[in-house]
Amino acid sequence: MAETLNSLPAADGFRMPAEWEPHAGCWMIWPERADNWRAGGGPGQAAFAEVAATIARFEPMTMLVSAGQWANARALLPPAVRLVEAGTDDAWCRDSGPSFLTDAHGRLRGVDWGFNAWGGLYAPFDRDEMVAAKVLETERAPRYRAPLVLEGGSIHVDGEGTVLTTEECLLNPNRNPGLSRAEIEQHLKDYLGVSTVIWLGAGLVHDETSGHIDNIACFVRPGVVALTWCDDPADPQYAISRDAYERLSKARDARGRNIEVVKLPLPGPLFRREDEAIEIDSGGTMSRHFGERLGGSYVNFYIGNGLVLMPFLDPAHDEEARAILAGLFPDRTVIGLPTREILLGGGNIHCITQQQPAGVPG
């Protein structure tokens, strides 16, 4: 059944599981637009392929790919990665894909949020707007259409009633100018099955998504949040991270717990090299210029079945960050992949993946 429901997920007994709960698989989108991915897309595609191939060792992986890129993607991906055709505007399945939900009976459904290309980074975005519906169709999972512009990267849930997000993004007039904070909170409760919203202020410095939570902080288990940290008072990230720390220290989650904060080092700071700017087709509307600061963060990792897949971005901090994550996820293999090419396109591993929790569509 590829049904669109008019009821509310929470009222139907559905909630968004935490990313660490068991998955049926993972979804990604094959990158190709040459005004975002340098050198015609090849280096970005190689990085996406390595992410997909690695996750596919741990759980079923599906890559959405345009008709024109089918043969290229098929050649660059291992057989274990399933391809499904879908024309898209770019390759951020965390944001254009659905947020999957489950209920106590093990049923699977999904939320199709409104999508406006992160407040207008590019146009048109009609094909990205269709991605969530197409993913849900393919899985025969019933679909809730939420009356809210939201990308999956702007929320993190603990699976026990709490959602973590940022004011910079969810209260940004470029998303839902007609909705109040209270109305947005109510939609989060209705569509994610949560009862508590924890608001951080700003997201990572120079994050073009208007401060997605998934590039600055995330739950690693109920009651514990990993936060990107910066010790340099001259860095604008310094104050942002301190503000986030203070808000988290004062917060209580849906179960009444205090939040323990684990600091992850900030890589870099990282800047775009000249070749990484000039190899991008002109005409794009996204900022891709030589010398600009890149929104790199170790918190932008993916939790799969038995796996944590994290970006490696800076030899000075990669191993330190991996050791912290290994301590936080003792039962999972923590793998670091060099993902600067993904960062150059505007995000990282968490942004390009979308978990599908275990469940039977219904």
Added chain:
Amino acid sequence: MAETLNSLPAADGFRMPAEWEPHAGCWMIWPERADNWRAGGGPGQAAFAEVAATIARFEPMTMLVSAGQWANARALLPPAVRLVEAGTDDAWCRDSGPSFLTDAHGRLRGVDWGFNAWGGLYAPFDRDEMVAAKVLETERAPRYRAPLVLEGGSIHVDGEGTVLTTEECLLNPNRNPGLSRAEIEQHLKDYLGVSTVIWLGAGLVHDETSGHIDNIACFVRPGVVALTWCDDPADPQYAISRDAYERLSKARDARGRNIEVVKLPLPGPLFRREDEAIEIDSGGTMSRHFGERLGGSYVNFYIGNGLVLMPFLDPAHDEEARAILAGLFPDRTVIGLPTREILLGGGNIHCITQQQPAGVPG
């Protein structure tokens, strides 16, 4: 797993099940090319939608649809029909889709045949050539790539070791000019898991597929074949059907049985009306002219779970044909749908459907 295997299905223990064996579902392709489907595609789409909606009452149905037609198809199809994006060159899933196989352990795989648009009815056909691989990818079913140009409509199997086909099609130099009859027979045995090939001569008169078996005759159960019959000696179909009858009467199937032949009346003869010709975009390479004879046949039906879905083409014969099929399939609901609009595009219900037998991909 979306694997391509280099072994032979028969050697791996796989065979193509008969169409009456239990299905996991059915696949179709949404029609849209205006140089084949009259009036911009609308009447044909309405007929396809009715076929899909009817089958979806009996088994899961998936419709492949281009990105451009997604919204239109979604609006015209009931929620029970799953959409999956795929750009194609036309809408004949029997012919561009895979032939699914199963083994004794209930595993599901599929054959991806070579495809050349029925010996060259149109070009390009590269997107149709990809349909089988895409269907198998979506189902995560391992794929055999056969070294043979063949459309699913040119074969019928009894599920017990016998395949029925025509010389006009399979031996036609527009398909596999480099292969002998013996080599073609060997490929059929290797890829369908059969041991006996029964050859008819020609297919239905004025069938542009070069005589597909599925428009003149089909197994209705092991040992029993339904054959399109014509009692008018002035009709070119008269001699064709008699020749087929004689060949079937002399044949033995893989189990050594004689073949019982059940005659189905020929509708019409049917001819293209003027409006049915002028409403087709010019520029197409297929014959679509006023007054031409149409290859209508009642044998072009689909067997689904608990269902036989047959074309209604001629009020003078529709009920007679339905009564015969109802007698042949006493445990199934026999439904007739008016499908002249599908016939105008070059085929009928069997041509636009592709069953997926029950089985677990592996």
